[in-house]
Amino acid sequence: MEIEQVADHDAILSAENIGGIEETSVSFSPGVTVLVGRNATNRTSFLQAVMAALGSENVAVKGDADEAAVELSIGDETYTRRFRRRGDGITSSGEPYLDDPDPADLFAFLLESNEARRAVAVNADLRAVIMRPVDVDDIHAEIDSLVERRDALESELDELDALKQKLPPLEEKRRDLRSRIEDKKAELRAKQEELAAADATVDESRDEASELDETLEELGSKRSALDDARYELETEQESLEAITRDQRELERELADLPDVPDGRIDEIDSEIRQLRDEKQRVTSRVNELQGVIGFNEEMLDDAESAAFDGLGDADADDVTGKLLAADDVTCWTCGSRVDREQIEATLDQLRDRSQTAVGRAKELEEEIAELEAEKREYEQSRRERDRLEERLSAIEREQGEIEARIEDLRDRRETLTDEIEAIQAEVEELENDDASAVLDLHKAVNQLEYELGKLENDFERVDGNVTEIEDRLADQDEIEREREAVSDEIESLRTKIERIEEDAVEQFNAHMDNVLALLDYDNLDRIWIERVQRDVREGRRTVTKTVFELHVIRTSASGAAYEDTVDHLSESEREVTGLVFALAGYLAHEVYEAVPFVVLDSLEAIDSERIATLVEYLDDYAGYLLVALLPEDAAALSDEYERITEI
Incomplete structure (x- = not known):
């Protein structure tokens, strides 16, 4: 089914044991769908279920379940996934919407932990994030x-x-x-x-x-x-x-080629496999931690909401006691009363571990990139050496054949000369x-x-x-x-990476200008990305690479423009910048051609009016835009948008 046709149909999502969802079936229409509710109302779980049906592996199975399932029906098409716990991990099966969910995971599924969305906040390598869907090795091999x-x-x-x-x-x-x-x-x-x-x-x-x-x-x-x-x-x-x-x-060209150490490419392959295995374990660990953190945050918020909801039924003399009791929480794992600060301290430790794991994943990715660059260099040298040696072998064979023919022709010349001399004598x-x-x-x-x-x-x-x-x-x-x-x-392939980089930067800068103009942040004039060349170490070499530098331009009280740092962005400004960066990747890689869905949650750092403006802006770029919002934030959005309050 074509993307345009997909976005013309209502969608029905059924889910079992995804996140906090035990069982649900929800229908929604193309355009903006707002999931309205307080924390711990399974809005994020619903978005994860949609992502799972589309093909994402970023799925949390309900804590007390061994299996989970999702089904997404759009028109006459149905997409299904099943998940099972296996040892320390989760296996999946079924027929999702996407064969390759990675670009959508990076640029369309914008949950709070989304890497592209968080790239600005954690000072990540923006260029590496944007270029991740591009298979550079295949491009180099084709070149x-x-x-x-x-x-x-x-x-x-x-x-x-x-x-x-x-x-x-x-x-x-x-x-x-x-x-x-x-x-x-x-x-x-x-x-x-x-x-x-x-x-x-x-x-x-x-x-x-x-x-x-x-x-x-x-x-x-x-x-x-x-x-x-x-x-x-x-x-x-x-x-x-x-x-x-x-x-x-050819012999001179062969002598000028760098030597490839025996077995080095196999060593690099082995190192890359080990690093990828480690990265997969670290990524799984991050997903597990994020799932645990999200679940516990929702449970903690739910417990807080329950405590305050009970105040309405209490006598005046009991209010103080109930508020004091709110400092204690019934543990949802063991059932005992636990100090709230203790749970929050544990959550802080989990967040630290998650951040450390994210940092380790980034280090592993950089190490893998360096090894792959070294491997490409060796493979190119080996291919060139093989080509030259094969050509030299062919030349040696041809030389032998020519020398044999020359010897035969010399013998033939000598024989004919002798015969001519004899015939000339006969003529005389x-x-x-x-x-x-x-x-x-x-x-x-x-x-x-x-x-x-x-x-x-x-x-x-x-x-x-x-x-x-x-x-x-x-x-x-x-x-x-x-x-x-x-x-x-060749030129097209060589510039393909550059074109994607330029397009991503152009998309970000244009959309960032538009969004800032609409959101009207005080003294924030512009946020833009500049493509610059930097000399960096890659394996044993120093190479020139492209780097994306993020610039923040503000206006002082006197009206003078000055450049600020990303660290000084407010939480709201940082969230908006991260979302626009993800949108730039979504457009540069034409993710909308593969999947017409964008999902979005955790916008609490942005005020209601700006959320409404941002949602209206993003609506132009997705067939289905699913947004999870608190009731007070949802109230600022247009009444024309579909709302879901029960999941």
């Missing part, structure tokens, strides 16, 4: 393959250019040979007419002339074969010189045997026929070379078009 193809095409074009330089002299030689052939034919016809006249009057010389004619014909044949052998020998020697030059050039003997004028004419005719044959052979050889070059040059335009297409594709 390497295309560069090899372009090099082959350019070598072919260089060869054609060289052939094009040879063509004019060959055409001139062909014209000269054609003229000489015509002259030689005329000379031969004249000599043949003279011989015919002589033969009519001198019968007695015919036997001798016939024998000499046969001998001269054989001599001409041998001379022609010798010329062919000499020409082929010269051609093979030129080929050997050319291929030897190529061999020396015949000429010394009472030779007559007729014999001289026969000799002259045979010599002219030999010379004509040699000219015709030379013409055929030159004409064949001209035709071959013209046939090759006929493909030049097509080869040039292919080279240009390959070059354009």
